[in-house]
Amino acid sequence: MNDLFGAEFLQASPLILAGPILQQTDSDTVTVWVALQRPCEVVLQVYDTANHGNLITNLLLEGRRATYALGKSLHIVVVTAESAGRYLLSCDRIYAYDMQFIESSTQQQTLQQALCSSRFPTVNISYFDHQKPTFALPPTDLQDLRIVHGSCRKPHGDGFDALPILDCLIESAANQPRQRPHQLFLTGDQIYGDDVADPLLWVSSQLGDALLGWEERLPLIQQTAADPSYVTPKQLLPGHRADIATHQAGFTAGLHNKTAKVSSHLLSLGEYYASYILSWSPACWPSSLPKGREVMHGHRVSRRWDKEVQDMQQFIHTLWKVRRAMANIPVYTIFDDHDVSDDWNLNQAWCLRVLGQPLGRRTVQNALLAYAVFQAWGNTPKQFTPGQPGEKLLQAAADWSASGGMNMVAWDAIARYLGMPPTNPRTGLPEFVQYDSVLVLDRDPEALTWHYTVRSFCHEVIVLDTRTWRGYPADQKPIAPPMLLSPPAFTQQLSQPLEQATHKPKGLSQMQATFVIAPTNLFGLQVIDWIHHWHLKREKVYGVDVGDAWNINYEALAKFLTTLFEQRQQVIVLSGDIHYSSVVRLSYTRKSIGSEKKSVLVQLTASAFKNEEIITEIIHTRLKQWLLPEKSRQWLGWTNPPYMVEVSRRKSYRDASSHRPPEWHGLMEWISRTSTQTADFSTNISWLMTAKEQAKSHKWEWLQYLAFWKLSWFQDGREVIGLNNLALVHFETDNNNCTKVMQDLYWFSTWYPIKVVYSRFESELIHSKLSKS
Structure with a gap:
């Protein structure tokens, strides 16, 4: 078991370790991500089809790109196919794509060959007899648009994984371009860096080292001269990482007697890489996992191991459907905190605590590098073209791995392109810059941007980064709730995309729908608001994520609403994070002399793919509406400076607005779901x-x-x-x-x-x- 991922395992594994995953796709480019165990030049070809997708016809787009060696046995590429003749893909059609993997002048594999091996003699990633993955572009008519979204997928979370349902949705309408889903948005927590099952860490740690081909030296703070200055991932056993994750790395998920949340925390680059591959593909999972008594000491922890192994086996059982679905629909993602660690950048205190520790900073950088390679590259492939910051990041990551983790010049370059804040050489703490009344983590001008906008024939989707551009109040305690978008972030991520001229096909006068992806909720259950304010007063902010909800900082929420409604009359917000799903409607009325303007925001929350809890199972039932039903809520607001106050029966209109008349009024209502x-x-x-x-x-x-x-x-x-x-x-x-x-x-x-x-x-x-x- 100690050499689980040795040469024999890799030889029996397919060339493709994970993928293909279809990513940014529009009328003139198609992008596909894939992870391989050997270096290749990868060719991507996009074809037209006939007979409702059943017959492959003309070659339309083509592209090729060489993989980047991010480890001895991990070679990743995002390849984009384009049209030399400027042929444009259209809606209302089924398109197919194929790939070739060229290892040498004499060695080449087709997509189907690269998916199969002695361990996986047959692999199906298509819904058609021709065995090629397919997709359809979003339509010109909003009534035909189908968007799928969700968040929070923890492999050992309670319940069945819901992401395989996407495969059923696509399969049931695969030959109908207007009916099959057109885009998938994963709105956060695609992996969990903190709350990791012991068996998953056991596999990830070994697989990560095998993929890299070297063992990472994780830095420690030496309390005495006899203490070690570094450890390797395999020295930090599953179930025994709580102390080092909390005190050496500074992570907050294990505070308040919650050590189980960090007892198997991911720390190394290889572990983060491996977690993505294990979450998206069955190819690297071993055929069996050991019993708890074989690897753990103690009856209680052995029983927990065996229970988590059962969860893993159920999770693995449906991974083939996840893999097929993600090959057949454009996938767009954005991180939330668990893609790094719980409470990531929650407040200024977290940044000082974690980024001021060598192991904390190393782990955050490892997690962000893994996100850049496994998610962001396909979201914004233009950032990774030659000469761009993303391409420089990939080269630095390859140099870092080639050196066995010893090339500190490459490591510093990785930090720069990821936007990691520089460390003050005198204090050892991260640097901030001040904008107006808030502090923002400093970043290099060449750093990658994680936010982006997707536009199609009938809709636009503005994807926000609410983690790395936060505004921390400069005149309050470090635990104070931040602005989830700082002043410069509001301009770059929201105002500018809203003002940009949108791509409008001929005959369309305006964009029919505007989506904004905010990984954390604008509005949540009333009881959650009460809990947040109760914990904030007692300065216990980490256990319930005080600061991640928009409506804990009314100044930021008011600015968000007014910025949106200055440019759009109706907005749909997609969010996740909170492990339950709901729909909230905000009616917004702005009054001016002699007129009023009405707007609406609908918040669609979808969470979790796999992380239901006892409390969410309870509020799912009729018990919630019987005992604690949600009521409509009202706000009065102002635009300059932006602010809003909630109006309740205990507060009169005059109390809420005595300083000056309100400029807008908002009414929030909870939408009821229909019968199952x-x-x-x-x-x-x-x-x-x-x-x-x-x-x-x-x-x-x-x-x-x-x-x-x-x-x-x-x-x-x-x-x-x-x-x-x-x-x-x-x-x-x-x-x-x-x-x-x-x-x-x-x-x-x-x-x-x-x-x-x-x-x-x-x-x-x-x-x-x-x-x-």
């Missing part, structure tokens, strides 16, 4: 459970009818979906030109037999006749 429906593709979900899970389900079948809390009538709550879920967003316009946005939340029923079911949330957008200015 069975999905059309739910007739056969034999793919869902492992043999052990199926046997367990049959064994307790009789109990299903006694457990009333699992039955459909009790599970049919009205406010939130609290079980693992995936969201499909689409639109409907009636004869009166009134448009509704609909979010269908798909989840697995708790009753027997288990089915894929969904509940729908419907919210009206602005009716054109209701607005006047």
